Amino acid sequence: MAEKMWRVLVINPGSTSTKVGVFEGDEAVFTVNVAHEASDLAKFEGVSDQLPYRVGLIEAALADNGVELGSIDAFVGRGGGLLPMPGGTYAVNDVMLDHATRGANGVQHPAQLGPQIAHAFAALTGKPAFVVNPPDTDELCDDARMTGIRGVYRHVHLHALNLKETAIRHAASMGRAYEDCRFVVCHIGGGISISAHDHGKMVDGYDIVGGEGMMAPTRCGGLPVAEVLDYLEAGHTTSEARKMCMKTGGFVDLLGTSAALEVSNRAADGDEAASRAWSAMQYQICRCIGGMAAVLGGQVDGILLGGGMIHNKGLVKAIEERCGWIAPVSAYPGEFELEAMAAGACRVLSGDEEAGTYTGVPVFTGFACFDEA
Incomplete structure (x- = not known):
């Protein structure tokens, strides 16, 4: 029996646009860069306030191109606003939504709309929502975390x-x-x-x-x-x-x-x-x-x-x-960001990877030998 070609919608919100793609397995069947006017974005006080606006524009773009939400097997958003975690594919849950909405990592960036938009579409269809290797992915070895100041540690924010x-x-x-x-x-x-x-x-x-x-x-x-x-x-x-x-x-x-x-x-x-x-x-x-x-x-x-x-x-x-x-x-x-998000969802849907659970607890909180009073 041929392996199922999972159909995945990926969403990558940026400062002036939202990149959207529909993938069937490794193949992109539809991509669009949904532009956002600066005057429209200026109406919103915070990043997360843009959610209904961006969802509406994405829905319109999908409709214009004949993409039905019901045909999608999973939704994946860029995972901004989260606390450090190991790499992998994570199911969007209530803790993640809370952290993405308020930007728990202290960085206000449009990427935090990713989990929120994916969840909004998943809620409409009953399909799963994921994030893949978020910006706060943290797999540092212990030596990489140390500095020469007690209680000050290195953290990474990377692509x-x-x-x-x-x-x-x-x-x-x-x-x-x-x-x-x-x-x-x-x-x-x-x-x-x-x-x-x-x-x-x-x-x-x-x-x-x-x-x-x-x-x-x-x-x-x-x-x-x-x-x-x-x-x-x-x-x-x-x-x-x-x-x-x-x-x-x-x-x-x-x-x-x-x-x-x-x-x-x-x-x-x-x-x-x-x-x-x-x-x-x-x-x-x-x-x-x-x-x-x-x-x-x-x-x-x-x-x-x-x-x-x-x-x-x-x-x-x-x-x-x-x-x-x-x-x-x-x-x-260039970059493989849309492809990466689709591939992560497909690995989970195919059973090749187990979706992680976002707990909101940072992967690293310090070394006891230096942090104990």
Whole structure:
């Protein structure tokens, strides 16, 4: 008997649009980018207040394209607003809905609408709703969590969905399972994530929300703490500093743009500031790749590059020249986020993976040897 081709609707809410796709197994049968006018979004006080608005637009887009909700076997949303958990596919439950609605992780981002929209459609049809490898996926090894300040620990916020799917797909292309491989996996786009994957677990990475790692188009990357203190003492606010970590740092602060292609072109045309920023970003990416390779003891099966900036062949070449001695470098321009969400649901529906239960209890709360009074 042929394996059932599960029909899955995936929803990835972003700042100005919501990406929607219908998949049958690995094949996308319908995708659409539902745009949201800034003037419409401005009417809502908080991210979660946008729920009825976004649901309505998605329903209209599905109807316009002849997609009936009743034909869908499962709904998957991007899992924002949640507390740290191991990677995997999770069923949307009441705790998850509460955390997504209020943004329990302290980060207000449209991704927290993902579980809410998936649940709304699931409630209409009686079908299951899931999230897959949410942004707060946390599989760090213990050594990666430590800092030199008692009670202050490292946490990671990464493009976990695309990172893990890229690794899963590359392992399959090698005829191997993700759980049998060691990779350094990068997502290089508006934000840049670099991570170490050891036998199916993302054991280390850089907190790109917290100001770690490399400079990115909208993010400052890692900074000397003493220099940050000087920056604050010079009259800047903590709010300004936090925005540098996520929205107004990197190319935005240095060059007044977040468009990587523009910066690359300006650098090629001899713009000294653009050339310096572009070169420094490439250098920092390679330095971070080297750090993740050391986490894996130098036993690396591949360096995998994904994200929108990987369409830039010059960037890929620069990474190959500096890091190709570590392991083969493979480029996957763009992202597999919609495919990753569909694949996670299909694994559960087919019985190849058991859906996790979101408890709302962070996967890590500290080390007793340092936290006990």
